[in-house]
Structures are given as structure tokens and as C-alpha cells.
Amino acid sequence: MDGQRGNWSSNMGLILAATGSAIGLGNLWKFPFITWENGGGAFVLVYLICIAAVGLPIMMAELLIGRKTQKSAVGALKDAAGPMWGIVGAWGVLCGFILLSYYTVIAGWSLFYFSKSFGWMVSGFPSGMAMGDLFGEQSSNGALQLGLSFGFSIATVSVVYLGVQKGIERIARTFLPVLGVILVLLLFSALRMSGSGEALVFIFQPNFNELEPVAILEALGHSFFTLSLGMGCMVTYGSYISKTQSVVKASATIVLLDTLIALIATVIMFSVIFSVPGMEEQVGGSTVGMLFISLPELFFTEVPLGRFLGPLFYVLVALAALTSTISLLEVVTSYVIDEHGLARQKATLMCGGTVFIFTILAAISFGAVSGVSNLVVPGAIGETLFGGKIGWFSMADHFVSNWMLPTGGFAVTIAAGWFMTREDTMNELVDGTQPSWFRYGAWRFFIRFVAPTAIAAIIIAVMIFGVDFS
Numbered sequence: 001m002d003g004q005r006g007n008w009s010s011n012m013g014l015i016l017a018a019t020g021s022a023i024g025l026g027n028l029w030k031f032p033f034i035t036w037e038n039g040g041g042a043f044v045l046v047y048l049i050c051i052a053a054v055g056l057p058i059m060m061a062e063l064l065i066g067r068k069t070q071k072s073a074v075g076a077l078k079d080a081a082g083p084m085w086g087i088v089g090a091w092g093v094l095c096g097f098i099l100l101s102y103y104t105v106i107a108g109w110s111l112f113y114f115s116k117s118f119g120w121m122v123s124g125f126p127s128g129m130a131m132g133d134l135f136g137e138q139s140s141n142g143a144l145q146l147g148l149s150f151g152f153s154i155a156t157v158s159v160v161y162l163g164v165q166k167g168i169e170r171i172a173r174t175f176l177p178v179l180g181v182i183l184v185l186l187l188f189s190a191l192r193m194s195g196s197g198e199a200l201v202f203i204f205q206p207n208f209n210e211l212e213p214v215a216i217l218e219a220l221g222h223s224f225f226t227l228s229l230g231m232g233c234m235v236t237y238g239s240y241i242s243k244t245q246s247v248v249k250a251s252a253t254i255v256l257l258d259t260l261i262a263l264i265a266t267v268i269m270f271s272v273i274f275s276v277p278g279m280e281e282q283v284g285g286s287t288v289g290m291l292f293i294s295l296p297e298l299f300f301t302e303v304p305l306g307r308f309l310g311p312l313f314y315v316l317v318a319l320a321a322l323t324s325t326i327s328l329l330e331v332v333t334s335y336v337i338d339e340h341g342l343a344r345q346k347a348t349l350m351c352g353g354t355v356f357i358f359t360i361l362a363a364i365s366f367g368a369v370s371g372v373s374n375l376v377v378p379g380a381i382g383e384t385l386f387g388g389k390i391g392w393f394s395m396a397d398h399f400v401s402n403w404m405l406p407t408g409g410f411a412v413t414i415a416a417g418w419f420m421t422r423e424d425t426m427n428e429l430v431d432g433t434q435p436s437w438f439r440y441g442a443w444r445f446f447i448r449f450v451a452p453t454a455i456a457a458i459i460i461a462v463m464i465f466g467v468d469f470s
């Protein structure tokens, strides 16, 4: 299959595509919310430490495994660490499959809010509209949900169908700059609002009294999700790097950009929220609350030029989500291409179609079909693996965030730190030069000791104490 494997056209191609994968709903939807829930500054600081001490080393590990083996998740882990490690790769492929099935549904909501806010931009915001009700109506409307997520799936499949350079890289090259421009526009507008000072203090001034110990694990868990780690996604993207491209520079850039965007998104959202009296109490409830209930209205009632920025914001969410769904489908597709010898086009349609069957389950699990919305796995297994969650969407999210990503990430640290030899990994990271401790030893120390210990703490917290990070 060698001749058929794609390659990024340059280091920039990899960086853009991987950054596109990393930046997604995790940055715009989850990070602001958990920062809010965990009291701001101290949590942000802990998160930054987790990103640097655990996220960055694992990013390097995944990319280097891909670059070394030039294979997607299953084949790469087998080649790098031994035949049994194929199971870890397969676990990752399964994780990508499940994650994609429900991620697409939230991505679909951004399309809904884009079309709504575009309508309001043209014909004015309907005063007195209850945004909570609007959210409930759209999410429980089965036909609408199926339509939205089908549209999003088609977009995802089309890009992956076109391949590494013509599809994935080209979309990232076009969309990431657009995303950056929209975000900067929003940031300027938000910083001019009255609440921006308070927002900046909340986000950047650590107050450790607010921080509960379990928040540390939550920050760590989120660093996997936001960097697309723990399921072979970066292994797969790394397998398209040519041997002349640097894993270290790419990893550092991806991690920095992802973190920057998460922080900017948080500054934007909190500036808006702190500018509106009484909003702080209302936002509380849930992750969806902030992005899809509070913000849509605030764009039209509070934000300077919000009429125009509102629709743009939801375009931003949709684009960010699309570059992430692409990476998820690519993990599954490239596995089928590499291990089962299918042509890309056929593999993409097959994988995209199969995932969509589960997307249907997720799409109708918000009240549209009661049997699916009320689905539970009873007993101890349901409680342990799914946290007693109700409905496919919540169950899948729980299982992926609490079990699949941490165990997958843990396995990658062991593969790269303990099963691959020093020479193996050193060759990929420093390309034959004799490295100083800082250039190689530091990474090896973090991947062998720091990262696995930290992740083990997550797994123990989930297993023994039933902590929920989803």
C-alpha cells in the first residue's frame, strides 16, 4: 500500500491539520465551561501545567510513533512496540468511531444556531424569545437533528474522501486562517465590553481556595480531549509526516495554538457574561447552557456589533468542529485502508456510513425518540462504565472521556517510554544529533514517569471513586 499513502505537503501542512483537529468543541464548548465550574484562575493554571507536563510529551510520542512507522493507529503501534500493541491501536479506532458518532450531533447544533442567528441578523432578534425553550425544541426535534447531523457527516466524509493533501490539508489551510480572523474580531469586540476586566481577572488570577483536588484530574482529562490525544489520531496524522519534518517543532506549535485558542474563547465568553447583570447565576447549569442558550441572545442584546458577530461565531464553531470530525473519521478510515487494503474512497464511504448509524442514535437521544433517549445499561456495569448515564449520547460521552481516552493515553506513554528503545525515539525526535538533556532526556523523563503516573491517577479516580469527567 506504500505508494498510496498520502503525505503532508510540508511541515506547515501537518501543523495546520493537527491544529485543526485539536481546536474544536473542546476549546469552544468544554473548556470555558469547566473553567467556569472550577472557579477560574487556579484551574486555568493547573490546566496549563497539565498541557505542558502531560499533553505535550504525549503529543510528541504520538507524532513520533506515526512518523517512525508511517502507518495508522493499529499498524503503527504494532510496529513500534510489538504485535500485542495492535490492540491499543484498535481501541483507539473504536474510540474515534464512538466519539465521532456523538460529536457530529453537537457540531450540527452549531449549524442550527448559525442559520437562526443569520435569520435574526436579517430580520431582527425576536424580543422575549425563550432561548432555553428554543434549545429544547431543536434538540428534541428528531427530523431536524437527523438533518443537521447528516449534513455535517456529509461534509466530513467529503473531505476525508479527497485524501490527505487535497482534502484534509487543504481544508485546514483555508479554514484555520478564517477561524483566526473571526476569533480576533470577536476578541476585540468582547474586550470593549464592561465585563472584560472582571473576566480577565477571573481567568488569569489564581485563587487556590476555589480549587478542589478533583479539578486537577479534570484539567488533565480535558488536556487529552482538547489535544486529540489518547486514541491514535496524532499517530495517524504523524504517519503522513515525511522524515525531513520535525516532530518537536510541530508538537510545540500545535499545543501552543490549541491552548491560545481555548483561552481566547474563554475571554470572549466571560467578557460577555460578566457584562450582563445577573447572567453569572443563569449560566451555571450545563455545558450547552453557555454556548447554545446564553450566548445566542447576548450577541443580539449586549455585544457591540453582535448582530454580525453572532452568526460569525457559529460559523467559527462549525469550522472548528469540522476540522476535528475530519481527524476522527481519518483515524477509522486510514485503519481500514492500511490494514484491510481498501481504496480510500471506498473506505471513507464505508466508515462514514457505519459511523452515521450511531450518529442517528445520538441525534435522537435528546427526547426525539424516548426509547433511545432513556436508554440505560442497568446494574454495576452500567454504573461503572457509563456512570449510570441515560441515552446513547451521554453514555458514549461518558465512556470515551472517562475510560477510552485515559487508558489509550496511558498505553501510549508505556509504548513510547518503555517498549520503544531509546534509539528509536531519539532518532525521531532529534534526527541523529547528539541531544542535550533538555532536547531529549526531558521528554523521556516525562513520558516514562510523569505522564503515566498522572494518567494512572485519573484511571484510579474513575475506577475506584467513580469520578466523572465527561
Ligand code: TRP
Residues within 6 Å of the ligand: 021, 022, 023, 024, 025, 026, 027, 099, 224, 225, 226, 227, 228, 229, 230, 231, 233, 324, 325, 327, 328, 405
Ligand atoms: N480535540 C477536539 C476538540 O477539542 C476533539 C477531537 C478531535 C478529539 N479528534 C480527537 C478528541 C481525537 C480526542 C481524540 O474538540
